[in-house]
Amino acid sequence: xxxxxxxxxxxxxxxxxxxxxxxxxxxxxxxGEDPTVEFDRLLDHYAxxxxxxxxxxxxxxxxxxxxxxxxxxxxxxTLGEDLFxxxxxxxxxxxxxxxxxxxxxxxxxxxVQQLPENAFDLxxxxxxxxxxxxxxxxxxxxxxxxxxxxxxxxxxxLGELFGRRYYPPDPASDQALLLHRYADYGFVPVSCKxxxxxxxxxxxxxxxxxxxxxxxxxxxxxxxxxQPRKPYDPASDRPxxxxxxxxxTTPQGVRVLxxxxxxxxxxxxAR
Numbered sequence: 001x002x003x004x005x006x007x008x009x010x011x012x013x014x015x016x017x018x019x020x021x022x023x024x025x026x027x028x029x030x031x032g033e034d035p036t037v038e039f040d041r042l043l044d045h046y047a048x049x050x051x052x053x054x055x056x057x058x059x060x061x062x063x064x065x066x067x068x069x070x071x072x073x074x075x076x077x078t079l080g081e082d083l084f085x086x087x088x089x090x091x092x093x094x095x096x097x098x099x100x101x102x103x104x105x106x107x108x109x110x111x112v113q114q115l116p117e118n119a120f121d122l123x124x125x126x127x128x129x130x131x132x133x134x135x136x137x138x139x140x141x142x143x144x145x146x147x148x149x150x151x152x153x154x155x156x157x158l159g160e161l162f163g164r165r166y167y168p169p170d171p172a173s174d175q176a177l178l179l180h181r182y183a184d185y186g187f188v189p190v191s192c193k194x195x196x197x198x199x200x201x202x203x204x205x206x207x208x209x210x211x212x213x214x215x216x217x218x219x220x221x222x223x224x225x226x227q228p229r230k231p232y233d234p235a236s237d238r239p240x241x242x243x244x245x246x247x248x249t250t251p252q253g254v255r256v257l258x259x260x261x262x263x264x265x266x267x268x269x270a271r
Contacts (some may be wrong), residue, residue: 023209025199027252035195039126039148040066042264046122046144047071054138056106057128061087061099068099071122075100075115095271109134110234122146130178136185141267145187149178149261151194155217157248158256162240164218164230175261182265190264197260200253206244207254208234211241 011229043063047053051071056066058076060083068074068091076099084103091099104111112134112190120139124146125131138211139145152165159165179189202205211217214233234242248255 001026021213022164022208023213025210025246025256026202026206027200028197029196029200029252031196032197033195035148035193035197035262038193038195039146039262042093042146042262043122043124044070046146046264051122052120054115054123056123056125056131056135058087058101059083059128061090061259063124063126064099064101064173065094068094068096071098073098073100075102075120077102077104077106077111077115079103079105086271098180106135107132108121109181112138127227130135131182131185131187133167133185137269143267144190145182145265147178147263147265149174151175151259153259155222155256155258156242158216159261161244162218162232162237175263176264186268187265190266192264193262195260197258199256201252201256202253204241207245207256208232208238208241211237241243 013103040063047070049070049072053067053071053074055067055074055076056217058064058078061076061078064074064087076087078087078101081103084101087101091101095151097174102111102114104114106112106129115135115138117137118140121129121143122145123135123139123143126148127150156165175192175194179192201210211232212234216229218232219229245254
């Protein structure tokens with residue numbers, strides 16, 4: 001059950017931050033495992049009563065506050081005044097004495113310097129920022145890092161029809177790029193799981209509301225690109241939306257292909 005202060009955030013950020021709003025899909029078909037459930041399972045598996053945990057890009061604090069009663073200490077970083085205040089209020093409402101929140105950009109070394117070195121044995125990013133060299137110094141040698149990635153295949157047919165994606169798809173794998181980057185930080189993979197599922201919307205107006213709320217849906221977020229990051233524009237994009245709806249309407253609604261990847265990494269043992 002959402003707190004009252006979540007309602008405005010739900011309308012502003014919607015499913016991009018795990019809130020349900022008027023733009024939320026009317027139906028989701030996973031055909032297998034739900035990546036959201038799997039991410040929670042992994043957190044519960046690796047977190048314990050003595051764990052010190054870092055939530056990288058904690059949004060409005062849903063996961064941070066869910067995990068807090070089961071760990072020794074949890075700290076979150078979020079960028080966005082609304083989300084920061086929502087997390088702070090949620091922590092106070094639940095009386096979580098072991099949860100702390102830091103406001104700022106994880107790419108800013110002056111922000112990350114406020115975190116202690118060698119302090120966390122579990123870190124995670126749920127559709128949030130990537131691990132970087134500033135954050136690495138806060139992790140212990142035995143640390144586990146879990147990341148849910150919104151990959152470049154997410155919504156690809158939709159983005160390609162709107163002229164926002166490469167055709168053919170870029171041959172470079174976002175997973176390979178991530179693993180290479182994290183290897184430079186001394187992390188090696190434990191597991192890499194990929195999930196394809198479909199979301200359904202009632203009609204073109206419903207899908208349009210979703211695209212207006214979730215701006216990054218149409219453009220890649222990780223790989224180098226020549227095309228600009230351009231959110232949905234009703235004035236110029238409505239013909240493309242109508243064409244997509246024409247060819248992707250099913251008995252369940254307008255279909256949109258989604259994809260997630262969940263990576264679990266550990267720090268390589270020192271030799």
